[in-house]
Amino acid sequence: IAEEIGRLAISEGWESFIAYGRGEPSSESNLIKIGGKESMYINALKARLFDNEGLNAKADTERLIKEIDRIKPDIVHLHNIHGYYLHYPTLFNYLKDKNLPTVWTLHDCWTFTGHCSHFELVGCEKWKSGCHGCPQLKEYPKSFGFDGSERNYWLKKEYFTSLQRLTLVPVSEWLGNLLSSSFFGQKDRIVIRNGIDTDIFNLNTSQAETRLRMGCQPTRHLILGVASVWTKRKGFHDFIKLRNLLSEDEFEIMMIGLTKKQIDELPQGIKGICRTNDIHEMAEIYSAADVFVNPTYEDTFPTTNLEALACGTPVVTYNTGGSPEAIDSETGAVVEQGNVRQLKDAVIQICQADGDSYRQKCRARAVSLFDKRDRYQDYLRLYDNILSGK
Template identity: 50%
Template structure:
């Protein structure tokens, strides 16, 4: 029985944690033994679980990051203990996901991976592995990572440093750690990210794209009727509404769209909800998936004005519920849709965005069946994540 070990900041929680869980489930169904090592939370899983470190370790790692901008270089003791556990498990494949998030020391981890010499798969869900600090850079229009990072314009963004800029040293530390791992294959979750990787110091590794998938038995059109019978329903969803997710774009849209266009935003904080203008309904993050499915199904269009992103799962969820998507031409966000399921708009062109929203709503440009069929064809997680199993077998 082959053994798979995945490493991610979370297990069966959040987007990357659920992806790891689904991959583990598929491996188990194929007769593998599956382990997931994680950094935070108290998850339940079909896979066997290992927590790396403790809450104290994680908080100390976060404090060091804030003070010294050395994210990923703390948690020494926790990582060394975890290496001993890896040796005891003796996996056939080690699959990395997010190795940032205040829980593991990447230098110690990669020193072991190079010594171990077995096949390693690394799914990149963002850009942190090849920059000196940030997880995304489009919003700040910074491309120093192509040569070397310095004077980081996002030093106070995740993983935030309060005063010290170590981006140049981080860039070269990552380069030294991540290069030279002989049996490493890198998976990007969007063609856009794979293209960025080809410009980075990771370009020498085998690179491929495996898009994310979702559970189509859960995300499907519901029969619930919209309450805004005399108008149109616009929906936006995010797990965290920061600037890069486009909250301010929705506030601008409120002034540009007709009054009978109701905007509903899911995932807001109490403070964000209290500051919304009239005509925008704010809903806090919900674990009630059926409520989210109903909101997707009621919407005339799902709007994703993200200002930097990789491959947003919310686009897939909207399509699966039969709702067309409109998005800025940002990162891999445009890859989820085609000419019969949505529209892409030039970056930050808020007036074109509002006009296209009205076209979709007033002219009924898209059919819900086409949106659902695209989700079924390309984003069924039970099919999509089989690609990982095929990759494992080819590496073994």
């Protein structure tokens, strides 16, 4: 997202710098590397031992501050700052001292909890008043046992709310509503949803050919599930249950993103694929499906829903996080979290309906609401409004 916003900003006369902590990306923006692989591993180990993600990498962050001071930006745009490469007290002290306008896109809940990036699955609400006794120390960012959640919560509140010129950008209404109940309650915020490339993710008329190439039967309804990693939180076991509730003669399930071990353990009637790195092939698969099922238990605003819609495929999802915001009653269905029978009923209802009508309405919704060019333009408008004092 940062790269593509930077590219758009450059095209409109801005100068763009991107500071990053991992990998070796190529970019049209000016790149600033924060630390290195060795320091990242050391910071990760410290976080595992002391549950202090974001409180390491002080020297690396001080070097970053010198670069920012040299650049003298008009605006600073933060994304995920967790990832074992940044010391947030140093960064936020600098932003506060310089009174720099700061935009912060929030992709998860880490910013206002004492440890976790998501808490829906365990139903924890300690983040509303003050974290302690964290029930998710084994979840990202994993701790080996030391619980620093109380300290982390109050430090985040102190530093993150210290900026007078901070605008928060949650990527879903759901996340924005959570911010109202967090220590960010009084801070300015505007929802800008994620976007996708609606030229690549597009309607494909060769559904039958794609299904044959993937080893699926063109005469059966195809149900698709996609995840980068399939876990309980992403609904892996719910797909197994769904398979048992649907006729094998009428329905076929394909899951993409599985490990080899998971594929070996799949029941009959589910075709598993490790992954595809070809984005065009992924678009063809979305378009070949009759329905995309996303039984997620924790999500902020999954782009897989948007990709499916852009390819003309209706979405069935649990009422989880911001996932339902991708669709309306004409482009899919939202069912009770964990209710696989409702999931089954929604799948059957969609498969029995007019497929062409669904395809056109799904495509129209994706293009009108989730085209990445429009959403990134929202950020440039936000920058202009902030700098003009609106």
